[in-house]
Amino acid sequence: MTTCGSILWLLAHPDPGSLSHALYRGGLQHLRRSGARVAGQDLYAQGWNPVLSEDDTAAAAGATLSDRQHRATLDRTLPREVLEHQQLVLDAQIVIVQFPLWWYGMPAILKGWFDRVFTNGFAFGIRDADGHVRKYGDGGLAGRRLLPIVTAGDRAGALGPRGISGDIEDILWPLLHGTAHYTGMLPLRPHLVSSANHVDAATHRHHLRTLTERLDTLGSETPIRYRPLHSGDYTTTHELRPHLRPGQGGLAIHRLP
Amino acid sequence: MTTCGSILWLLAHPDPGSLSHALYRGGLQHLRRSGARVAGQDLYAQGWNPVLSEDDTAAAAGATLSDRQHRATLDRTLPREVLEHQQLVLDAQIVIVQFPLWWYGMPAILKGWFDRVFTNGFAFGIRDADGHVRKYGDGGLAGRRLLPIVTAGDRAGALGPRGISGDIEDILWPLLHGTAHYTGMLPLRPHLVSSANHVDAATHRHHLRTLTERLDTLGSETPIRYRPLHSGDYTTTHELRPHLRPGQGGLAIHRLP
Numbered sequence: 001m002t003t004c005g006s007i008l009w010l011l012a013h014p015d016p017g018s019l020s021h022a023l024y025r026g027g028l029q030h031l032r033r034s035g036a037r038v039a040g041q042d043l044y045a046q047g048w049n050p051v052l053s054e055d056d057t058a059a060a061a062g063a064t065l066s067d068r069q070h071r072a073t074l075d076r077t078l079p080r081e082v083l084e085h086q087q088l089v090l091d092a093q094i095v096i097v098q099f100p101l102w103w104y105g106m107p108a109i110l111k112g113w114f115d116r117v118f119t120n121g122f123a124f125g126i127r128d129a130d131g132h133v134r135k136y137g138d139g140g141l142a143g144r145r146l147l148p149i150v151t152a153g154d155r156a157g158a159l160g161p162r163g164i165s166g167d168i169e170d171i172l173w174p175l176l177h178g179t180a181h182y183t184g185m186l187p188l189r190p191h192l193v194s195s196a197n198h199v200d201a202a203t204h205r206h207h208l209r210t211l212t213e214r215l216d217t218l219g220s221e222t223p224i225r226y227r228p229l230h231s232g233d234y235t236t237t238h239e240l241r242p243h244l245r246p247g248q249g250g251l252a253i254h255r256l257p
Numbered sequence: 258m259t260t261c262g263s264i265l266w267l268l269a270h271p272d273p274g275s276l277s278h279a280l281y282r283g284g285l286q287h288l289r290r291s292g293a294r295v296a297g298q299d300l301y302a303q304g305w306n307p308v309l310s311e312d313d314t315a316a317a318a319g320a321t322l323s324d325r326q327h328r329a330t331l332d333r334t335l336p337r338e339v340l341e342h343q344q345l346v347l348d349a350q351i352v353i354v355q356f357p358l359w360w361y362g363m364p365a366i367l368k369g370w371f372d373r374v375f376t377n378g379f380a381f382g383i384r385d386a387d388g389h390v391r392k393y394g395d396g397g398l399a400g401r402r403l404l405p406i407v408t409a410g411d412r413a414g415a416l417g418p419r420g421i422s423g424d425i426e427d428i429l430w431p432l433l434h435g436t437a438h439y440t441g442m443l444p445l446r447p448h449l450v451s452s453a454n455h456v457d458a459a460t461h462r463h464h465l466r467t468l469t470e471r472l473d474t475l476g477s478e479t480p481i482r483y484r485p486l487h488s489g490d491y492t493t494t495h496e497l498r499p500h501l502r503p504g505q506g507g508l509a510i511h512r513l514p
Contacts, residue, residue, distance in 0.1 A: 014311050014322060044308075044310065050308065050365035052359070053271045053301065054271050063455065065275070066410065102309070103371045103372065103431060104430070104431035104434075104435030105368060107369070108365040109308050111364075112366075115364060115365055153323065155494060157496045158494070160496065162497045162510065163496050163497075164496070166430055166434065166508050166511070167507075170427070170430065171431060171435070173361070173423055173427065174360060174361035174362045175360075177361075177423065178362075178422065198321065234421050238415035238421045239420050239421070240419045240421070249418040249424065249509070251423050251427050251508070252506070253419065254421065
């Protein structure tokens with residue numbers, strides 16, 4: 001057991017009878033027995049509202065929604081549930097987001113958790129002592145780890161390096177790079193449970209065992225390493241310098257060699 | 258003006274004073290003056306509920322949520338607003354989804370529109386006469402076109418082929434390929450409005466003009482062409498056959514040459 005420190009585990013599946021819920025319950029139990037401090041948050045059970053609207057920043061002035069969100073964050077006039085979830089994130093060394101892959105992304109209830117909780121001035125939009133905006137490899141959540149646990153109906157091959165659905169790490173680029181790396185978090189390789197529909201008892205046990213083994217290494221495993229913005233690898237227009245991976249495109253060029 | 262037939266235009270931005278709303282109003286007006294039939298749907302204004310839950314399939318039996326959704330779709334026991342939006346999609350030749358890029362994806366209110374409206378048995382999970390599931394290049398929405406209109410705070414370079422945020426077509430892979438192509442729709446190149454915060458009047462006019470020019474070509478422009486599943490390019494495990502783009506990975510291998 002090398003996973004230590006506090007863990008925040010968000011679940012976004014509507015069916016308490018699903019494989020997802022069983023893995024959530026089993027995973028939490030395993031972590032707690034291992035001595036970890038874990039905050040479990042079942043977004044469906046708590047009726048989380050995922051719609052970022054002007055209501056969230058009603059007390060703040062500013063020209064754009066983003067400006068108003070920044071103001072409301074600094075003034076701490078965000079809604080109470082947003083402030084509470086921000087504190088949960090601050091208290092965690094590892095954030096786990098568990099969800100079924102719907103339309104190759106997060107269910108709305110979880111996407112909207114990021115929309116509302118990862119506000120301007122909290123997760124991003126923060127400057128360092130030199131006045132540079134801290135983003136892509138640095139940010140308001142620097143140093144924390146993020147693990148996606150994903151259940152998918154697709155077979156494993158379809159979500160692999162040459163699979164028709166795209167590799168799971170490319171599919172989840174907006175979460176791994178655009179959200180975790182962007183805010184300074186360290187994205188961990190997604191824990192993928194494929195062919196997740198109509199699972200028999202033996203497969204169910206296999207999935208739970210594989211998950212608990214993975215949970216034991218979260219604190220020590222090597223994260224996905226994307227290039228930081230301030231590494232010198234990017235031009236002032238935020239494009240990869242021509243001498244790096246010359247002539248190439250695609251998401252893989254942004255990984256550190 | 259080569260755009261003909263019916264258009265469904267969904268907007269997902271909370272601020273009526275935003276550039277997004279101005280482009281929406283200007284775009285709808287332009288299309289209507291051009292003689293197109295357009296259904297505009299402002300998801301925030303109508304208070305769209307984006308959370309797919311067991312409530313949507315309360316009248317249906319089945320082992321999993323997906324099974325229950327399939328049953329409820331066939332029995333037409335889905336909620337009234339879901340049935341209405343499905344009809345809007347069926348009535349459209351072109352579906353436009355307009356949104357600000359939040360965490361490199363759709364705002365929750367729009368993601369959840371797909372979660373709830375693109376049901377099993379409606380958009381996917383449909384078999385052809387030979388018993389094959391119609392997906393990836395075929396499906397319940399075959400032949401319709403899908404255009405994303407995206408406003409982003411990022412500068413253009415950051416969202417280009419070598420940009421740090423990833424190319425916009427890779428970022429939107431779950432929408433372009435995983436949703437549009439998956440259901441048989443023809444994905445159009447995203448219409449990207451970058452550096453969209455704090456736009457002056459001249460830039461505002463420029464964006465509106467560029468948009469209306471684009472709208473005029475939607476019916477005739479060449480869609481992004483991904484490989485269909487049933488083209489023979491994929492193995493039975495849904496991986497690209499070894500002789501195609503040998504040794505390569507990344508999302509680009511799934512484009513037709």
